[in-house]
Amino acid sequence: MKNHREELWFNTPERRGYINITSKIEHAVLKSGVAEGLCLVNAMHITASVFINDDEAGLIKDFDDWLEGLAPHEPVSSYRHNTSEDNGDAHLKRQIMGREVVVAITDRKLDLGPWEQIFYGEFDGRRRKRVLVKIIGE
Numbered sequence: 001m002k003n004h005r006e007e008l009w010f011n012t013p014e015r016r017g018y019i020n021i022t023s024k025i026e027h028a029v030l031k032s033g034v035a036e037g038l039c040l041v042n043a044m045h046i047t048a049s050v051f052i053n054d055d056e057a058g059l060i061k062d063f064d065d066w067l068e069g070l071a072p073h074e075p076v077s078s079y080r081h082n083t084s085e086d087n088g089d090a091h092l093k094r095q096i097m098g099r100e101v102v103v104a105i106t107d108r109k110l111d112l113g114p115w116e117q118i119f120y121g122e123f124d125g126r127r128r129k130r131v132l133v134k135i136i137g138e
Contacts, residue, residue, distance in 0.1 A: 001136060001137065001138060002032060002033055002034050002037070002135075002136070002137060002138060003032075003134070003135065003136045004028065004031060004032030004033070004034065004133075004134070004135040004136075005132070005133070005134050005135075006028055006031075006133050007044070007130045007131065007132055007133070008021065008024055008120075008130065008131040008133065009128055009129070009130050009131075010048075010120055010122065010128070010129055010130070010131070011125070011126070011127060011128045011129070012122045012125035012126065013125065013126065014125055014126070015073065015090075015122075015123070015124060015125050015126065016064060016067075016068075016093075016122060016123055016125065017121075017122045017125055018060050018063070018064070018119050018120070018121050018122070019119065019120045019122070020055050020117050020118070020119055021041070021050075021118050021119065021120050021131070022055075022110070022112075022117045022118045024133075025039060025041055025103075025110060025118050025133060026109070026110055028133045028135060029105055029108065029109070029110060029135060030108065032135040032137075034105055034108070034135050034136070034137040034138065035105070035107060035108045035137070035138060036105060036106060036107075036137050036138050037104075037105045037135060037136050037137015037138060038102055038103070038104060038105065038135070038136055038137060039102065039103045039104075039105055039110065039133065039134070039135045040100060040101075040102050040132070040133070040134040040135075041100060041101050041102075041103070041118060041131060041132070041133050042099050042100030042101075042131065042132050043094070043099055043100070043120065043121075043129070043131055044129070044130045044131060044132050045129040045130070046091060046094060047087055047090035047091055047093075047094055047122075047123050047124035047129075048094060048120065048121060048122050048123060048124075048129050048131075049093070049094045049097035049098055049099065049119075049120070049121035049123070050098065050099065050100055050101050050118065050119065050120055050121070050131060051097050051098050051101065051118075051119050051121060052101050052103075052112070052116050052117065052118055052119070053116070053117065053119065054115045054116070054117065055115075055117040055119075063097075063121075067093045067096065067097070067123075070092070070093075070096065071088075071089040071092035071093050071096075072089060073086075073089045076088070076089075087123075087124040089123070090123035090124035093121075093123040094121075094123055097121050101118060103118070105135070105137055
């Protein structure tokens with residue numbers, strides 16, 4: 001069985017951001033040499049997320065508005081977590097959007113459905129964070 005591991009690093013200039021990382025994951029699959037297998041993609045930080053959805057600007061804005069409505073950043077005093085930081089909301093947003101995705105690899109390609117794209121979601125940006133890509137198979 002083959003395996004491949006790599007890290008992707010991000011440093012978003014804003015507190016929140018959404019980055020389509022599908023092409024980076026596709027490149028990792030090609031580098032791995034795996035024709036049939038699985039690809040795990042997970043955020044390695046507790047205030048960031050990896051998720052799959054449509055890459056449509058209105059939908060991305062809807063996600064951001066929805067998450068901000070569920071867990072608004074301000075007032076920061078409304079979160080018990082915010083004793084030395086101001087990112088309590090980011091932890092909740094990550095919990096909603098999820099930590100990871102697993103995608104099948106078929107014939108050396110990600111087996112995504114129509115319109116499906118892989119995203120990195122950042123909820124407490126302005127510093128370096130990483131995403132793990134782990135590929136296993138034959």
